[in-house]
Amino acid sequence: MAITRWGILGAAKFAREHMGPAIHAARNAELVALASSSADRAAPFAAFAPGLRLHDSYEALLADPGIDAVYIPLPNHLHLEWTLRAIAAGKHVLTEKPMAMRAGEFDRLIAARDASGLLVAEAYMIVHHPQWQKVRALIAEGAIGRIDHVDTAFSYDNRADPGNIRNRPETGGGGLRDIGVYTFGSTRFATGAEPVALSARVKLENGVDTWAQVVGEMEGPTGRFTWSSITSMRLFPRQEVVFQGETGLIRVTAPFNAGLFGEAQVELHRSGNSSECWRFPAVNQYVLQVEAFGRSLQEGVPYACPLEFSRGTQAMIDQVFAVATEI
Structure with missing residues (x-):
């Protein structure tokens, strides 16, 4: 079975408790690297993923040739920037929702995905x-x-x-x-x-x-x-x-x-x-998400949540903000 080698940008609590263990548990994935300037925050990841490489910056992780895909659990306002930077570094990307703050920003992601041929998706598990x-x-x-x-x-x-x-x-x-x-x-x-x-x-x-x-x-x-x-x-x-x-x-x-x-x-x-x-x-949807991402990369199986779907949901959220009345 082909294995997708993953890196994570940042030692977020959600990544520590859910997505990091899910990547480690997925049958077609391996968590190999983490970007964090804090050894203390990185320690829990190394505990369940022995041999984990620790990079002291996001840029260093994106430059690591031993990583195929990047998971991004950063605060919402950083998702677009670092997803685009990961694509530019040649990495497949799974980014937490909301992947962008406005529907129009998905157009940049879709264009970058299409130009690169990489798999880029929102983590809508x-x-x-x-x-x-x-x-x-x-x-x-x-x-x-x-x-x-x-x-x-x-x-x-x-x-x-x-x-x-x-x-x-x-x-x-x-x-x-x-x-x-x-x-x-x-x-x-x-x-x-x-x-x-x-x-x-x-x-x-x-x-x-x-x-x-x-x-x-x-x-x-x-x-x-x-x-x-x-x-x-x-x-x-x-x-x-x-x-x-x-x-x-x-x-x-x-x-x-x-x-x-x-x-x-x-x-x-x-x-x-x-x-x-x-x-x-006892179904772990985070593990299923990682495995589905890997099958899409390794076998060409269509991914269940393409960027176009995520754009549609963000467009709906944008519409709500446009018509909402404060009470």
Whole structure:
């Protein structure tokens, strides 16, 4: 089996706890290098990836000829710059979401990807999870008929951590950029629909949105349907997506942080009290994401989340900011 050799830019907590171990655990990947000026912050990575090379700068890691692909978990406002620099260095790139701050910035990424022939993608892990692949298949086969309405919700509470990059405007913070990408993108992935008209109300603190309610209409292969989303960094943790159709309902539990928030399940309810439930215990969507990236590189398998898809989600977020009313 061909192996993709990975390097990580920065010793971020998320990389330490999730993506670093996922790269190490993936069958077709090897974590070989980390860029960090702090030996103390690098130590936990070396503990699960023996022989890890430590570079004291991002530039040094990008210059390492022994690295095929780079994972970028930097603060949001740095994603575009360092993704472009990694492409220029000849590396395949997987960058945390949001990969860019505006939809138009994806055009630069797409152009750089096409010119280089490299695989460049946003780390949107849920599309690799069998839970979401099951939802998409059920909708495509007409299990609930024509979709009438979709409800999405994602919330957590980080008010006690004002220094968190999500609470800071200068680092591209805010709930919509952090978790709106899930409530928006999951609907687009599962239904193939795009927004037709949206309205929104937001609450701001220190220049970032901490609560957002978005409602509107989307249209896709099964027709037009109403859609709603609640995202917040100031509410009790909640994650749920519900697809209501003419002949049934699909409820998705733990849809975004499967395994951490709860067990990933897909419930199908139809008339006559008929129901089915698919459970996906012990599935690590981060490992699946790394393995899918590797298969795309090594076998030419189409990647489930190309830049064009990520651009569409960012365009939806941009639209919400354009129409939002502060309350």
